[in-house]
Amino acid sequence: MSLQIMHIGLDDTDSKKGGCTTYLAALLIKELEQFKVHFIDYPLLIRLNPNVPWKTRGNGSLCLRFKYNVQYEEQIKETAINLWEEQSKFKEKGTDPGIVIYKSQTIPEELTAFSKKAETTIVKLKEALKLIKNVGAEAIGFNSCRGIIGALAAIGEILDADHTYELIAYRKQENIGTKRRVDEKSIFKMDEITAPYTFNNVDIEKNRIIITPRGPDPILFGIRGETANIVKEAFELVKTWEPIERWVIFRSNQGTDAHLKAIKDLSKITPYSSVIVKGIVSKNPRVIPVRHIIFSIKDDKKEVDCAAYEPTGNLRRIARELIVGDNLEVYGAIQKPKADKPWTINLEKIDVLNLAQKVTTENPLCPQCEKRLKSMGKNQGLRCEKCNSVFPNLKKIEKPVLRSVKNGLFITSTRSQRHLTKPFRRFGQEKKNYRNQSLISKWHSTSE
Numbered sequence: 001m002s003l004q005i006m007h008i009g010l011d012d013t014d015s016k017k018g019g020c021t022t023y024l025a026a027l028l029i030k031e032l033e034q035f036k037v038h039f040i041d042y043p044l045l046i047r048l049n050p051n052v053p054w055k056t057r058g059n060g061s062l063c064l065r066f067k068y069n070v071q072y073e074e075q076i077k078e079t080a081i082n083l084w085e086e087q088s089k090f091k092e093k094g095t096d097p098g099i100v101i102y103k104s105q106t107i108p109e110e111l112t113a114f115s116k117k118a119e120t121t122i123v124k125l126k127e128a129l130k131l132i133k134n135v136g137a138e139a140i141g142f143n144s145c146r147g148i149i150g151a152l153a154a155i156g157e158i159l160d161a162d163h164t165y166e167l168i169a170y171r172k173q174e175n176i177g178t179k180r181r182v183d184e185k186s187i188f189k190m191d192e193i194t195a196p197y198t199f200n201n202v203d204i205e206k207n208r209i210i211i212t213p214r215g216p217d218p219i220l221f222g223i224r225g226e227t228a229n230i231v232k233e234a235f236e237l238v239k240t241w242e243p244i245e246r247w248v249i250f251r252s253n254q255g256t257d258a259h260l261k262a263i264k265d266l267s268k269i270t271p272y273s274s275v276i277v278k279g280i281v282s283k284n285p286r287v288i289p290v291r292h293i294i295f296s297i298k299d300d301k302k303e304v305d306c307a308a309y310e311p312t313g314n315l316r317r318i319a320r321e322l323i324v325g326d327n328l329e330v331y332g333a334i335q336k337p338k339a340d341k342p343w344t345i346n347l348e349k350i351d352v353l354n355l356a357q358k359v360t361t362e363n364p365l366c367p368q369c370e371k372r373l374k375s376m377g378k379n380q381g382l383r384c385e386k387c388n389s390v391f392p393n394l395k396k397i398e399k400p401v402l403r404s405v406k407n408g409l410f411i412t413s414t415r416s417q418r419h420l421t422k423p424f425r426r427f428g429q430e431k432k433n434y435r436n437q438s439l440i441s442k443w444h445s446t447s448e
């Protein structure tokens, strides 16, 4: 028996009206069982640059990696392509499905570099097609074929450093589009039991569960965590009032900050990227409709606006307290300037490195009777109302004010975090390496 390794990348098969590329991957996993494939990794759910203007939702792409018997090669390809075609909502505007099939024992460096680029900036389809040709992969696309970019990027992401897991449970066809029937109490309990090894299950500020999406897609809920075992354990703690059609555990770059790139100074910002950059507050925060906070930072090269939008909750409250002179490191997405809007960083995190001294001014006490002096008008000195003494040369004194904000890292509230944002709960749990680990015995299941 001759064994080979195949990588199948999938992207952009869904639309706002329905579908889901993770569901297509789940169906394909089941279909591939007939060819006795051996998965060498969990299916990968790779989130790409969250700032691409043409994404439907979370810019997710998928990759399946498995060993197979070469005698089934054509059948495997045909099965994958047929299913991809059948599940793709290619008649919907903005859906540009792509599938990439790559047979190789290893992933070349140029492919991993392409994936990193797709996670942090904008890449062109031409670049993806050239790479596909170079490495000898095969690709098919519909409409603009843009999905090929994501499909290739998913194959190139080997996730050998930090990564997380997500168990996604899917709904039965007949329930799609209806309200998701899950026991919220069991989800709060699951969060309590599995913390800190699962994350983003609930929004404590709003007392709300956040593992269920809202749209007409087939996902019932998704649980994110540090290991395959913990998300499975968490899954068993969640009660639902509707049947689960199937579930799959994905390995992912979610919650790892993979989209953020540290840059040296503000002159290096480029549109549609996400950065980590230092700067000093140069304009005090101001409120713009509807309750968004804008302030400016600068370094010796450039000045940019920073925006903490209303849904960022926590972050917005911190942003409001900043003053000129505060030394920060900010994390966020770069927005291209427009005629009425300068370069702006949409904030995800603020690291307060050093706070400026805030001062208020007040009149000094009368040197003779210790009553607070009164001003006699601009540049006219001070006068004591009690003893009537006049002090033409005395000036207001500065008094330090205690700042309510403290040094440290602040992250946008859970509900407004991007899929890639690393939440507080993950700090200290980052993984350093992942190489050919074996999968847990049951990492997917279907009720059919």
Ligand code: ATP
Pocket: 011, 012, 013, 014, 020, 021, 022, 048, 049, 052, 054, 055, 056, 057, 058, 059, 060, 061, 096, 098, 117, 118, 119, 120, 121, 122, 123, 124, 146, 147, 148, 149, 150, 151
């Ligand atoms: P999902 O719903 O699965 O979370 P999404 O639906 O938000 O993801 P898609 O519908 O897949 O996103 O649309 C994103 C499109 O952008 C895809 O065609 C993908 O190939 C493409 N794309 C992804 N990353 C980049 C990038 N860095 N540069 C250019 N195009 C990209």
